[in-house]
Amino acid sequence: xxxxxxxxxxxxxxxxxxxxxxxxxxxxxxxxxxxxxxxxxxxxxxxxxxxxxxxxxxxxxxxxxxxxxxxxxxxxxxxxxxxxxxxxxxxxxxxxxxxxxxxxxxxxxxxxxxxxxxxxxxxxxxxxxxxxxxxxxxxxxxxxxxxxxxxxxxxxxxxxxxxxxxxxxxxxxxxxxxxxxxxxxxxxxxxxxxxxxxxxxxxxxxxxxxxxxxxxxxx
Amino acid sequence: xxxxxxxxxxxxxxxxxxxxxxxxxxxxxxxxxxxxxxxxxxxxxxxxxxxxxxxxxxxxxxxxxxxxxxxxxxxxxxxxxxxxxxxxxxxxxxxxxxxxxxxxxxxxxxxxxxxxxxxxxxxxxxxxxxxxxxxxxxxxxxxxxxxxxxxxxxxxxxxxxxxxxxxxxxxxxxxxxxxxxxxxxxxxxxxxxxxxxxxxxxxxxxxxxxxxxxxxxxx
DNA sequence: ATACGTTTGAAACATACGTTTGACCCAGAA
DNA sequence: TTCTGGGTCAAACGTATGTTTCAAACGTAT
Numbered sequence: 001x002x003x004x005x006x007x008x009x010x011x012x013x014x015x016x017x018x019x020x021x022x023x024x025x026x027x028x029x030x031x032x033x034x035x036x037x038x039x040x041x042x043x044x045x046x047x048x049x050x051x052x053x054x055x056x057x058x059x060x061x062x063x064x065x066x067x068x069x070x071x072x073x074x075x076x077x078x079x080x081x082x083x084x085x086x087x088x089x090x091x092x093x094x095x096x097x098x099x100x101x102x103x104x105x106x107x108x109x110x111x112x113x114x115x116x117x118x119x120x121x122x123x124x125x126x127x128x129x130x131x132x133x134x135x136x137x138x139x140x141x142x143x144x145x146x147x148x149x150x151x152x153x154x155x156x157x158x159x160x161x162x163x164x165x166x167x168x169x170x171x172x173x174x175x176x177x178x179x180x181x182x183x184x185x186x187x188x189x190x191x192x193x194x195x196x197x198x199x200x201x202x203x204x205x206x207x208x209x210x211x212x213x214x215x216x217x218x219x
Numbered sequence: 220x221x222x223x224x225x226x227x228x229x230x231x232x233x234x235x236x237x238x239x240x241x242x243x244x245x246x247x248x249x250x251x252x253x254x255x256x257x258x259x260x261x262x263x264x265x266x267x268x269x270x271x272x273x274x275x276x277x278x279x280x281x282x283x284x285x286x287x288x289x290x291x292x293x294x295x296x297x298x299x300x301x302x303x304x305x306x307x308x309x310x311x312x313x314x315x316x317x318x319x320x321x322x323x324x325x326x327x328x329x330x331x332x333x334x335x336x337x338x339x340x341x342x343x344x345x346x347x348x349x350x351x352x353x354x355x356x357x358x359x360x361x362x363x364x365x366x367x368x369x370x371x372x373x374x375x376x377x378x379x380x381x382x383x384x385x386x387x388x389x390x391x392x393x394x395x396x397x398x399x400x401x402x403x404x405x406x407x408x409x410x411x412x413x414x415x416x417x418x419x420x421x422x423x424x425x426x427x428x429x430x431x432x433x434x435x436x437x438x
Numbered sequence: 439a440t441a442c443g444t445t446t447g448a449a450a451c452a453t454a455c456g457t458t459t460g461a462c463c464c465a466g467a468a
Numbered sequence: 469t470t471c472t473g474g475g476t477c478a479a480a481c482g483t484a485t486g487t488t489t490c491a492a493a494c495g496t497a498t
Contacts, residue, residue: 006445022340024243027485038447043487045445120339120392121241155407159417162397163386167425170338170385171378178381188374198378205428206386206421225475246455257477262457264475444494451488458481468471 007045009035012103015056019110023053023121054129057118060100060111061130065137067096072140083147086204093141094196108192112172119169149207156211164203171199226264228254231322234275238329239395242272242340273348276337279319279330280349284356286315291359302366305423312360313415327411328395335392338384368426375430383422390418 013035017026028049032039046052071092075084084092102108118126142161149157171178172195179190232254236245247268251258265271290311294303303311321327337345361380368376390397391414398409 022243024241028487029485038445039486040448040488041446049486116339116389119389120335154405155401155409156417158401158405159390159397159414160421162390163418163421166389167382167386170389171381178378182374182377186373186377195378198375199382201428202379202382202425206425209420209424247457248455257475258456259458259477260475268456439498441498442496444496446493447491449489452486454485455483456481457483459479461477461479463474463476465474466472468469 006035006037006041009037010042010045010052011056011059014052015059015110015114018053018056018117019113022117023123023126028052050125053123053126057114057126057130058133060114061134064096064100064111065134067100068093068137069140071096072137072144075144084144086145086148086207087200089141089144089148090200090203094200098193098196106176109172109176112169112175116169116173119165152207160207160209163206167203167206168199171195225254225256225260228256229261229264229271230275230278233271234278234329234333237272237275237336238332241336242342242345247271269344272342272345276333276345276349277352279333280353283315283319283330284353286319287312287356288359290315291356291363294363303363305364305367305426306419308360308363308367309419309422313419317412317415331391331394331411335388335390338388339392371426379426379428382425386422386425387418390414 010031014026014031017030017034028042029039031052032042042049042052046055075088075092078084079088097111098108100108100111102111118130145161146157152160172192175192175195179195182188182190229250233245233250236249236253240249247261248258250271251261261268261271265274294307294311297303298307316330317327319327319330321330337349364380365376368379371379394411394414398414401407401409
């Protein structure tokens with residue numbers, strides 16, 4: 001009975017601690033003491049700290065990528081023939097994230113924050129792991145984006161996608177703190193879903209901005 | 220003679236290593252061996268690793284904030300009475316960053332990456348240090364943004380500013396890696412200045428997007 | 439009940455970290 | 469010259485890390 005329980009308790013604790021402190025700043029002893037399990041359990045069940053990090057990502061990324069595939073299928077089915085527009089493509093991403101079953105209320109915040117950390121913290125092994133495991137839904141999303149913005153050059157599109165990823169990962173990764181600040185400053189209460197519905201128009205407008213006038217260097 | 224040299228060599232090495240590896244992942248031994256100085260020199264000249272991090276930021280952030288103040292002064296002088304528009308306000312930021320004297324070609328990248336890390340990596344002492352030292356130019360920038368987007372509600376503006384910060388911090392914090400990827404994929408070489416000139420229109424378009432239609436929660 | 443593979447537990451492992459120490463060097467003042 | 473004080477150096481400090489060990493406890497099938 002308890003064998004599976006130990007694994008899940010470790011994953012829960014690790015997920016939460018990684019999300020609030022980062023990977024290098026979170027020790028196995030913090031994780032195991034928060035989880036209430038023995039220190040050696042991590043290396044017994046997962047093999048190493050890096051493998052634990054991979055397991056934490058796999059636990060929420062695998063169901064998410066499946067949800068995403070379905071959403072993309074539905075999207076393409078609805079727009080028979082013609083490529084789906086930018087708005088709907090972006091909505092498919094955020095809706096899939098929101099619709100996913102989460103363990104608790106903070107689940108969606110943790111989910112976003114971990115994704116942001118994966119990009120930000122320069123963990124070579126993580127990037128490699130994610131590329132190997134989840135290249136397909138990522139590539140499909142990129143293809144949809146390309147079809148939804150045919151007016152952009154490849155270089156323009158590349159950078160604007162990075163800008164979108166940044167705005168999303170950053171905002172969502174600190175959505176808890178940002179919501180609290182807004183609550184204190186303006187007395188406004190905000191739901192994650194509402195943040196998403198503000199973010200999508202911002203991103204879509206940015207993606208479809210007029211071509212930038214590239215300034216020449218002053219020398 | 221060599222005493223000042225040691226301080227600068229430490230700052231140079233620390234700046235570079237912090238930028239490419241982050242703060243927690245960079246040890247004092249890496250820094251001192253790269254700088255060619257003794258390990259104890261860091262604690263002798265700076266007092267602690269955290270104080271070294273502050274010194275690294277102060278060395279480029281203090282001249283930058285001064286350049287920024289001048290740019291804002293000039294901006295408001297040019298638009299006598301009327302508030303400066305969004306584009307010019309954003310450009311003042313990026314131009315100040317580019318125009319600053321940098322030690323070498325990679326200086327601007329390092330500058331950007333460090334700024335991104337400051338936002339991303341949850342270093343409590345760093346955030347506190349930056350807030351205490353550089354709150355004035357930041358507040359002034361916020362005031363300019365407010366005047367440049369009078370059509371936005373306070374809540375809308377709040378979230379869109381977060382989106383802008385996210386896109387900027389995220390992109391700049393990994394600008395080196397993103398440039399390398401683009402180099403490999405499309406064979407295109409990119410300058411930091413070019414990234415900025417692509418980013419500004421994206422941000423301005425996002426800020427000025429149509430009011431979002433807030434979707435009602437499905438329950 | 440006994441035997442066996444799996445899981446836990448406390449302790450130790452080797453290594454790396456930030457920081458401190460005290461001897462040493464060497465310029466300039468007495 | 470001697471003294472002084474800022475700067476450097478190798479070495480060690482104490483602590484924390486990821487990982488390993490091995491005996492004890494557990495669960496299950498015989």
